[in-house]
Structure formats: C-alpha cells, structure tokens
Amino acid sequence: MSFSIVLIWVTYEVRWFYPEMQRYFGDAGTLAGQQLATRSRTYIQNSLEALGKEPLTEETLKQVKTNLDLAYGFLDIGLYRERYECTESSLALLDDFDLLFNKPDPPDSTTSLAYLLPVIQCATVIEIGQWNRRSVVAMDMVESIDWHQRVFLWGTILFYVIGIGFWWMHEKQRRAFMQSIKDKLKWMQQALEDPLTGAHNRRALDSDLLSHLAQFKRGARPFSLVMCDIDYFKSYNDAFGHADGDEALKKVVSAMTKTLRASDRIYRYGGEELAIILPDTEGKEAMDVAMRAIEAVEALDITNPDSPYGKLTISAGLASAAAEIEESDTLIRLADEKLYEAKSTGKNRLAVAWI
Numbered sequence: 001m002s003f004s005i006v007l008i009w010v011t012y013e014v015r016w017f018y019p020e021m022q023r024y025f026g027d028a029g030t031l032a033g034q035q036l037a038t039r040s041r042t043y044i045q046n047s048l049e050a051l052g053k054e055p056l057t058e059e060t061l062k063q064v065k066t067n068l069d070l071a072y073g074f075l076d077i078g079l080y081r082e083r084y085e086c087t088e089s090s091l092a093l094l095d096d097f098d099l100l101f102n103k104p105d106p107p108d109s110t111t112s113l114a115y116l117l118p119v120i121q122c123a124t125v126i127e128i129g130q131w132n133r134r135s136v137v138a139m140d141m142v143e144s145i146d147w148h149q150r151v152f153l154w155g156t157i158l159f160y161v162i163g164i165g166f167w168w169m170h171e172k173q174r175r176a177f178m179q180s181i182k183d184k185l186k187w188m189q190q191a192l193e194d195p196l197t198g199a200h201n202r203r204a205l206d207s208d209l210l211s212h213l214a215q216f217k218r219g220a221r222p223f224s225l226v227m228c229d230i231d232y233f234k235s236y237n238d239a240f241g242h243a244d245g246d247e248a249l250k251k252v253v254s255a256m257t258k259t260l261r262a263s264d265r266i267y268r269y270g271g272e273e274l275a276i277i278l279p280d281t282e283g284k285e286a287m288d289v290a291m292r293a294i295e296a297v298e299a300l301d302i303t304n305p306d307s308p309y310g311k312l313t314i315s316a317g318l319a320s321a322a323a324e325i326e327e328s329d330t331l332i333r334l335a336d337e338k339l340y341e342a343k344s345t346g347k348n349r350l351a352v353a354w355i
Helices: 002-025 034-051 058-075 078-083 086-101 109-158 160-190 202-217 233-240 242-259 283-300 328-344
Strands: 223-230 265-270 273-279 314-320 350-353
Touching (some): 034 058, 034 109, 058 086, 058 109, 058 202, 078 086, 202 223, 202 265, 223 233, 223 283, 233 242, 242 265, 242 273, 273 283, 283 314, 283 350, 314 328, 328 350
Parallel strands (some): 314 350
Antiparallel strands (some): 223 314
C-alpha cells in the first residue's frame, strides 16, 4: 500500500506538477522569453543613441547594423508573434529600416526615430505583458511549491524505504534540465542566422572571419571570401513589391547554397548583399565555386524587366587570404572592391583580387 501511494505521488509530480513549472518558468516555455524583449529594446535604444551622434563613422554604422540585427533576432520569437499584435509590424519596420540603412546615405536621426520608436514601444509592451503574466503565475506557483515541499518532506520521512524512487525522479529532472541547457545553446546558434533566408547573419560572418584569419596566420588553413550582390534588386522590389523581393532573395540564397560544399558557409551581409566563406580554398578552385553560385542564380530564371539580362542575376568579388592581410575588414574591403568592379563592368560576373 505504501509503495502504491508513493508511485501515485511520483507520477503526479513528474506528469503534472514539474511540467507545469517548466511551462511557466523554463527556457523553452512561455514566460522566460521576457528578457529577450528587454535585450531587443536595449539594442535599438543604443542604435538610436549612436545615430544621433555626429559625425557618423563607419565603425559606428557597423555597430548600429549589428545592434539592429541582434534586436531583430531577439524580437522575432514565436511567442511574441502569437500574443502581441505589434510584433509583426515592428519586425516589418526593422526590415524596412534595414533597407533604408543600407543605402549610401544613412537615415538622419528624425527618420531613425520614426522607424525605431514604435519598435521600442512594442518591446516595452511585451516586457510589461510578460511580467504581469509572470507575477500572477508566480503567486500561485509559490503556494503550490510550498505545499509540495511540505508533502515531500513528510513523505520522505514516511516512505524512506523507497528512497531509490525519489532518486530516480531527481535524475529525470536533472536530465530535463540538461536538455533545457542544450536547447538554449541551440537557440543561441539560431541567433546567428538571418530569419528571412536561413543564411548566417553579419554577426556570424564577423566571428567566422576572425577565426579563419587566426588559423591562417598560424599557417594552418588558407581560405577565400566571396562578396555577392543581386543586380538591379532595388528596381525588382519597386516593380514587384517587397514581399516578392523577399521570396526572390530566399530563392537566390537557396540556389547558391545548393552549389556550395559542406564546409562552405553563406551569410546575409546586409540587404541583398551576400557573402560566402570558402575554407581551405584559393585560386582557381575558389573561382569555380563562385562561378557555380553565379550560374545557379541565373538558372533560376526569375524575371527582372529592368535587367539587361531579363532575369535576376548576381555579381561577385573574390579575395583570398594572404600574408599582407592583417584584419578581416581588409579582406572584406578587397572582395567588395572586386564586387564593385564586377558590377561596373556589366554585372552577372565574377571579379577576382590577385594578391
């Protein structure tokens, strides 16, 4: 009889009580995401503060871009989309501002405030909503936890002979906690991805370039960088709208990804500009990979009336790591210069930096 009572108790704890606690307070549940909205708001506020300073340096603009990418990732959460109507419009504002921000002349402080202030307000609404929900649930949970602790104490004394059963319950919860940590690490990895295309984002590119360059300096591995840009993409967006433009961008990234090797990585550098890191690759081999990507996009046959080719195409610039390169920004600049050369000499082609 004692064993049956303990078995029922343990089943209740494992099947109902702990899952309820996990639902409200676990990393994969509903309320723990509150701090993500806080981080998103903080990054946007930092961006507004930076954009209000004069003069705007290249380093400041780069930091603002990184902050906005992070803010977008922290706000683009399924829970927020489901429960807060302002989330979708805020993400759309960040997308529109990203396009505006990537133009040659960055937006002034007034324009930036018009785009980003509603996003800050939305993040604040989410924070308040999440904390209100958490406060209500927390009060009920405190009482439940207190009651369960008392039952657990007296139950342990009464049924000490079946302590192995409680050890099993503890071990199961420990494993659930470890799985929760693994899920959190997986989410952190997703924060390095562009939510629209699934490619890695600018933050991931900066990190990977530093890592590859450090290995190259130690004499371990050569690598190459390809900077790509979709030709006449602004006119495509103007003709078909941003929704079709987003779909086209996703198709372009998908087609390019299929031509890459398992070790290669593609990134959304910003707007319609993409980047590819080719590990252990230089010279003709790197050119072959880049050309396959260019040909794959052309083969999509996505109509673009403003292009002399009649379809969406990409231009690309290729640069390989060399002893003269001390910083990753230098390699990006070299690849960008070749990208500009490819675009200025007819587009839909590859230009290569020979160092």
